[in-house]
Amino acid sequence: MADNYDRAKSLKSPGDAEVVAELRGRIAELESAVRNKEVALRGRIAELEYANEQLRRRGQGEGNHEVLPVVVAATVDLSRVDTSIVRHVTSFLASSRELLKLALTCKSFGWRQPTSTLNWSLVEEVARQAACSMATEEEMGCLPQYVRGTATWLSILHRYEHLLMFDVLLGGFIEHRNGDKTAVCATGGFFSYSVAVSSSYVMTSGAHYAEFLITGKPYIGIVRPMPGLDADAYHEGEFCFIGMARLQPDFLVQRSDDWGDGEVHACEYYKYDGGVNWTDWDDDRIDEEWEGRESRQSGDTVGMLLNLDEGTLTVCKNNRRLGVIKDGLSGPYCWYVCLGKHPTVTDAVSIKRGEAPCSIRTEQRQPNRIVL
Missing domain, CATH: 2.60.120.920 (SPRY domain)
Incomplete structure (x- = not known):
């Protein structure tokens, strides 16, 4: 055993020692980098734990024991909202095209509601009010008459927006x-x-x-x-x-x-x-x-x-x-x-x-x- 060890030792060239030293130096650098990363990670964890503790204390102070707020989805029953309010808000839409887009969003806007006193939908009512308030009597005479199933108030408003007359x-x-x-x-x-x-x-x-x-x-x-x-x-x-x-x-x-x-x-x-x-x-x-x-x-x-x-x-x-x-x-x-x-x-x-x-x-x- 001792003879084999001495023989192997004697076969090493002078360059081997330099290679080993270089490898040891590189290993030391990597170990140092890992330690630095560990220190930075521990610091970040400490920051997050501190922030979480602050949220917990704030929640307890406001009577809420949840760490983060919970968002609960709600459904609004539009039938319980006064139709005059909805019409007023809808009237701020600028054109018949925008009213049409609104009508396509849900039945509450685009379809006549059984509980409503209107003969048409909310969007149709807004279109009717817009056409009647903006068009003169002469212009109204050039527009088609409202006939259910033939001419809608949306189509009448659209026609008015593109109206030119040979007067x-x-x-x-x-x-x-x-x-x-x-x-x-x-x-x-x-x-x-x-x-x-x-x-x-x-x-x-x-x-x-x-x-x-x-x-x-x-x-x-x-x-x-x-x-x-x-x-x-x-x-x-x-x-x-x-x-x-x-x-x-x-x-x-x-x-x-x-x-x-x-x-x-x-x-x-x-x-x-x-x-x-x-x-x-x-x-x-x-x-x-x-x-x-x-x-x-x-x-x-x-x-x-x-x-x-x-x-x-x-x-x-x-x-x-x-x-x-x-x-x-x-x-x-x-x-x-x-x-x-x-x-x-x-x-x-x-x-x-x-x-x-x-x-x-x-x-x-x-x-x-x-x-x-």
């Missing part, structure tokens, strides 16, 4: 369609034109978007507000804002200071071939070309975005952007349409407010370019 008719060959002031159609002989104006909606700044559902070949555009124009003076003849020189003096006398220095007093988009006409009521520019010009078909929905911050009028067809038909616009404008009868089709248009498609809302200003 002024100029010329003897146009009428409201079925008494609905949001829709007009041509009457009378072939190629006899008349105009409908949404005069109560005057656009003076910002961006405004409207949608026109078209039949036939109407003209659609913007015109200066002229509240002093006597519609009765034109109820027997033909009427157009552009292309009728004999009427231009009547229009210019309506000029007011808020028109400013802008030269474009009327601008219209011709649905049939996509041309653009505009006038300063001294000279008419008929059928100007523009980038994006495209012909239309009966049944299309034409959208128009008037951006008075940038002075542009942009057209889209069936939610697809076509382009800017006019720039350099300033001052106030109203929407209008010009309709006529044709051998194969009679012009008709309905109008409503809408939300501009993303392709229009996010576009950068693109100046109108004349194509030579």
Whole structure:
């Protein structure tokens, strides 16, 4: 045994001692790190035990022997809450879309309750109050009547939020369609034109978007507000804002200071071939070309975005952007349409407010370019 030990000892090289020393040093470092971690962990445990003791003492002082508070879920019986209070709170919702979302949350809001004296749900009652309080008698006449199973108060409120009316008719060959002031159609002989104006909606700044559902070949555009124009003076003849020189003096006398220095007093988009006409009521520019010009078909929905911050009028067809038909616009404008009868089709248009498609809302200003 002693011989074997001495032989192994004699075989060790001088480098072995250095390796052993290095390993022992590394082991000492690791042991020191472990001890430090143990000290830090004990300290953290002590802190947590102290905090828990403080919570326990606080709970005992308040008569609660639980270390942590217990949250108990509660169910509120809305039938025991006065409906007038619920209606008042609900009335702060801003739109028919938000009311619809509320109606879908639970039956207590969206369904008629058997114990309620209302003939409809709480949400329907809020929608009824909102529509009746905001809409004028004239506007209410353009809205559908409430009929259970056919028209809800939510749908009536939604219609009101998107309501635009043709409240002024100029010329003897146009009428409201079925008494609905949001829709007009041509009457009378072939190629006899008349105009409908949404005069109560005057656009003076910002961006405004409207949608026109078209039949036939109407003209659609913007015109200066002229509240002093006597519609009765034109109820027997033909009427157009552009292309009728004999009427231009009547229009210019309506000029007011808020028109400013802008030269474009009327601008219209011709649905049939996509041309653009505009006038300063001294000279008419008929059928100007523009980038994006495209012909239309009966049944299309034409959208128009008037951006008075940038002075542009942009057209889209069936939610697809076509382009800017006019720039350099300033001052106030109203929407209008010009309709006529044709051998194969009679012009008709309905109008409503809408939300501009993303392709229009996010576009950068693109100046109108004349194509030579």
